[in-house]
Amino acid sequence: MIRTLNDCPAPAKLNLFLHVTGRRADGYHLLQTVFQLLDHGDTLHFSTRDDGEIHRTTELVGVPAENDLVVRAARLLQQAMPQHPARRNGADIAIEKRLPMGGGLGGGSSDAATTLIALNHLWQAGLSRQELMTLGLQLGADVPFFIFGSNAFAEGIGESLVPVQTPDCWYVVIEPGVGVPTQQIFSSTELTRDTKPVKISDFSGTPFGFGKNDLQVVAASLFPAVAEAIEWLRQYGDARMTGSGACVFCPFEQERQADAVLATVPRHWKAWKARSLAQHPLAHLLQS
Structure with missing residues (x-):
């Protein structure tokens, strides 16, 4: 069947x-x-x-x-x-x-x-x-x-x-229009590999503005479109790159704030808003 x-x-x-x-x-x-x-x-x-x-x-x-x-x-x-x-x-x-x-x-x-x-x-x-x-x-x-x-x-x-636990908020995400090969970023001689470890308690209660993305400097130098998107979005908050790139995001406490920023994104970029999730939508199908 x-x-x-x-x-x-x-x-x-x-x-x-x-x-x-x-x-x-x-x-x-x-x-x-x-x-x-x-x-x-x-x-x-x-x-x-x-x-x-x-x-x-x-x-x-x-x-x-x-x-x-x-x-x-x-x-x-x-x-x-x-x-x-x-x-x-x-x-x-x-x-x-x-x-x-x-x-x-x-x-x-x-x-x-x-x-x-x-x-x-x-x-x-x-x-x-x-x-x-x-x-x-x-x-x-x-x-x-x-x-x-x-x-x-x-x-x-x-x-x-x-x-x-992460904040219940909205994110504006910009796709700069380039694909960033992960291997190229991790193999770069410019990559910082000795950032001091943090504790989970360091992050708790500090939802926005915590830490940095060590891969961002490398990706932004190799792909100017990434650097441009970060610089543009930073006028509205703590914008940064996710993963090894290329997408860039910025958090907002209210949906209306995200909508306002989204309306001003330059047309040569694809951009969208998304709400944070606390749980995977298919978590109910998982057996512990």
Whole structure:
């Protein structure tokens, strides 16, 4: 019997700050950040198949299905669960893509996490939240956060997560129109890699203006459009880049403030507003 799960959100994330505190022997950078979920993102639709096939039914320019984290997530989950002798779990997956690639909003990682959550439910795989997070880490360092279910203070390479309370506010996000390759930023000789570690208590009660994004200086120097967007948005508040770029954001306590700023954004940029989320929209499908 075909089972469906439509209109599954894959929310964007912001890095409210992002510090690079060191580097492991294997080359991975040690980070500290606070991940913030937004009520804006991609939407995925799932239908089960009984032939074991995984089909992405949406064409995405520049992203072959075989390389898509969504397809890879579905196949990873297949491998992690025992197959019923009379039924091989498969899926058709459609994606409404809104988040830009190379934007620092976690679009691909969020899509992968939503795929693991949704198919774990549809296939009745029975994997726990932690088991799904472990699978997700094989796909990317940000994927476990989206399965975690709430905003988080993250350390390590981003996989060590602790729940954190973040402000209920609105964000204006600007897409500068460039894609920033993550590897190019992390491999730069200009990147600061020794920021002093902070404690989670340092962030608590300091929702705006805390810390910085160590990747921002590098990205802004390599991609002038990022620097321009930051400079423009800073006239309204504490604007900064998210992730390794390229998107830039600024928080506002009231929606009307966000609307007023949004109305003045230069037309050569795409911009939008989003409200902070306290919990992932699919958290109810997760087993502890």
